[in-house]
Amino acid sequence: MKKTIDVQAAVAVAASEAIAAKTQGTFGVGGVMLDQFGTVLKSLHNNVIRHGLIFDPTAHGERQLIDWYYAERAKGRELPPPHEITIVTSLDPCAMCTGAILAAGFSMVAAAPDTKAGINYNGSAFFPSLPQPLQRQAEATFSYPAVLGSSSYARRGAGAAPKPFFIGKTIAEPTQALCSLVFEATSAGVMDLFNIDPPGSALKDPATLPADHAIVRALKRACPDALTYRGTPQRPDAGLAPYLQQAMARDKAQGGKGDAVALLDAFGNLLLCTHGRQNASGIRTAFMEATRAYAQLRYKLMEGADAATQTEVRQYLGHPKDGTFVFALGPDESALSFMNLGAYGSTMEGALPESNPAQFQYVLPGMPEEELHALCGRLPPLYRNLIRIRPQQVADAALVAALS
Numbered sequence: 001m002k003k004t005i006d007v008q009a010a011v012a013v014a015a016s017e018a019i020a021a022k023t024q025g026t027f028g029v030g031g032v033m034l035d036q037f038g039t040v041l042k043s044l045h046n047n048v049i050r051h052g053l054i055f056d057p058t059a060h061g062e063r064q065l066i067d068w069y070y071a072e073r074a075k076g077r078e079l080p081p082p083h084e085i086t087i088v089t090s091l092d093p094c095a096m097c098t099g100a101i102l103a104a105g106f107s108m109v110a111a112a113p114d115t116k117a118g119i120n121y122n123g124s125a126f127f128p129s130l131p132q133p134l135q136r137q138a139e140a141t142f143s144y145p146a147v148l149g150s151s152s153y154a155r156r157g158a159g160a161a162p163k164p165f166f167i168g169k170t171i172a173e174p175t176q177a178l179c180s181l182v183f184e185a186t187s188a189g190v191m192d193l194f195n196i197d198p199p200g201s202a203l204k205d206p207a208t209l210p211a212d213h214a215i216v217r218a219l220k221r222a223c224p225d226a227l228t229y230r231g232t233p234q235r236p237d238a239g240l241a242p243y244l245q246q247a248m249a250r251d252k253a254q255g256g257k258g259d260a261v262a263l264l265d266a267f268g269n270l271l272l273c274t275h276g277r278q279n280a281s282g283i284r285t286a287f288m289e290a291t292r293a294y295a296q297l298r299y300k301l302m303e304g305a306d307a308a309t310q311t312e313v314r315q316y317l318g319h320p321k322d323g324t325f326v327f328a329l330g331p332d333e334s335a336l337s338f339m340n341l342g343a344y345g346s347t348m349e350g351a352l353p354e355s356n357p358a359q360f361q362y363v364l365p366g367m368p369e370e371e372l373h374a375l376c377g378r379l380p381p382l383y384r385n386l387i388r389i390r391p392q393q394v395a396d397a398a399l400v401a402a403l404s
């Protein structure tokens with residue numbers, strides 16, 4: 001086999017992407033995708049923040065590389081199968097990206113650790129956060145190369161051996177330090193941007209706006225059904241069933257299992273309802289579509305707008321923290337479901353409001369509640385201790401019956 005690249009060289013490319021990400025004001029993380037010969041197919045960086053606004057909470061480097069891979073294949077480009085492809089990332093993947101990488105079946109090489117959100121947060125390369133079969137898969141495909149040196153950045157190699165095409169299999173200490181420092185320089189500041197929206201008590205009801213208001217028109221463009229259902233806040237009822245059923249049918253028509261998610265605001269208004277798009281990309285679940293659609297709706301209304309307009313948008317379209325995500329199908333033990341839990345965490349990036357403990361609800365359970373809560377209790381510290389992800393079943397029996 002023709003060997004063409006050192007781990008060090010690939011990490012250096014990821015590190016320079018990470019610097020570009022910091023320059024943009026988003027999480028300082030970058031990544032590259034390599035084929036089975038070590039050829040760089042694509043390099044890119046985190047895009048969660050643009051122009052100081054949340055652009056896409058799912059736009060982590062690794063997740064974008066995977067969607068890029070599926071998009072290229074959909075365009076007809078011949079790319080090797082996922083098991084021959086390696087993602088090299090400047091920072092240990094979060095829960096979302098871990099689920100996405102495992103669902104797609106890529107190999108992964110990580111440089112700097114992330115002790116809060118990284119799947120290898122404890123450094124063991126043992127992955128206790130993952131459901132059992134996924135632990136085995138990660139142990140066989142996730143590599144943490146040795147960093148040679150004597151500073152705090154030095155480490156022994158852990159996890160799987162990097163693919164044989166890599167010539168040198170270690171990371172230089174300054175490059176590893178760069179990956180860590182660039183991320184650490186951005187992390188707190190970016191997380192703060194997820195917590196500057198008005199509190200639930202200061203939000204305004206978009207259903208009171210005239211139909212030709214820019215916010216209402218944007219909502220309707222994102223989802224024609226927006227504002228046509230309103231339930232009791234935090235208590236979705238059977239009135240939501242037809243919307244979820246329609247999205248489930250669309251998901252099934254694409255070969256899915258009926259993956260559908262609705263987002264309700266703090267007043268109980270339906271804002272949008274999405275289905276999976278796995279024919280476009282294997283990782284485009286309904287939740288990924290929902291959280292992206294809502295973030296981009298807010299972004300488009302605020303980007304380049306004056307301060308008064310931005311304030312108005314934030315009042316009528318609050319952070320999803322103060323709303324309710326309603327999943328037709330609850331979390332299960334699959335990699336895509338793990339990705340969704342992580343993406344939920346990446347949407348929140350901070351504690352949920354105490355006034356809204358049931359922000360994450362599902363209609364039909366995907367696993368017994370106790371097992372689900374145990375799974376959430378094993379997630380890396382950010383998800384377990386700060387966000388405290390705790391999905392619960394909707395209270396309304398008629399909604400459950402309607403989807404059963």
Ligand SMILES: Nc1ccnc(=O)[nH]1
Nearest residue numbers: 029046060061092093
């Ligand atoms: N591992 C990562 C954490 C945060 N953002 C990213 O793009 N990647």
